[in-house]
Amino acid sequence: MSTPVVEVAVRGEGSVLSAVRAALSTVRPAAPAAVVVPAVPGPGPLAELGDDRLDALVGDTLDAVLADVRATLGQPLDRLVFVLPHAPLMGVADGVAASAVAHGVLSMARTLAIELARDGVTVNVVAADVDAPAPGALAAQLGALLGAGGEAITGQEIYLTAGTDLGRARP
């Protein structure tokens, strides 16, 4: 009996999207899976984050993430992975909008992991430094989370930074 090919639904328009797509081309998911790549805003000082800009960069972006999550839940789903850029999670000066979104998604994922456990859905976060010297890391990690054996990994936050963040307090 041949195993049916399982598609991975990819949603979101984050800066790491092309790296995610490239990585997924080598991944063979063992169950219905979705990867959400939130469009975390770029840097900018607090002084320039006026009310409208704040609404758009943080409010609209988080709304879009929720819409993506709801869309994925409308389909058969066993594995959900959020891929975020690692820098705003670790924290950067002049990056309040980016950190607010990235950490908002991190906490959303923590809650979803708790909520969806009873439905057999795993939820994990991969924080990627796509400039780190580890080209195969994202594919290997997505393979582990989406492939056979991934059903027992949930609520985890995995930093693929090739050590670029060592010695700093994780969120």
Place this chain on the structure above:
Amino acid sequence: MTTTTRTALVTGGAGGIGRGIGARLARDGFRVLLADRDATAVREAAEAVGAEPWVLDVADPDSRREAVTRTGGCDLLVNCAGVLRDARVRRLEPPVFRRLTEINLLGPIALARLVAPDMAARGAGAIVNIASRAWLGTFGSTAYSTAKGGLVGATRSLALELGRHGITVNAVAPGFVETPMTEGLPPEVRRRTLEAIPVGRAGRPDDVADAVSYLAGAGYVTGQVLVVCGGRSIGAPYATPVEEAS
């Protein structure tokens, strides 16, 4: 004229925790502007704790500007206004999610932007954001935990950005505290919540106020989350969620 009295702006000041923070800061010698959108309740609370009442809707840009102007120079901003109305993700309505984002996350960031220039000019200031233990994840709490997580992220980034101006930015993450916000919890949820608290009791507004008072004066602590939860965050996992009602 120079003045040595420091001014604190406390949002959500009519609520259980905000009122406790206001009382503590007034005892610490701050001039406290207790601000809340509930005009009647904030007047009553301010009178009780020796603060000045102010009507503020943290989700309204004009109202935010008026409150900061009223401080006449803010030394300490405590972002405590917050709402908890939530549901499991499958039942969560997008407008509810947005509203929680606006009040619990965007309002605090916008207020930080308004107070920062004046603090920077004086080379000193403190911002304390009241987040929640829910930032670590809580069943039935997608919108609330997202917003509080975002607030922790903002805290971290603001601390890095504003540190060089003498401004500290920290978060306090309370666990279960007995206030009007939590009085509507179903009895079974309350019982299980209390059982999971290692110190064996619910939090009190004073527990949170102690943490805020400390951070208000701790000039070498920044970008941190002080979790005030009676040990709940290191205790039992969410193995058997009971919040079915949401």
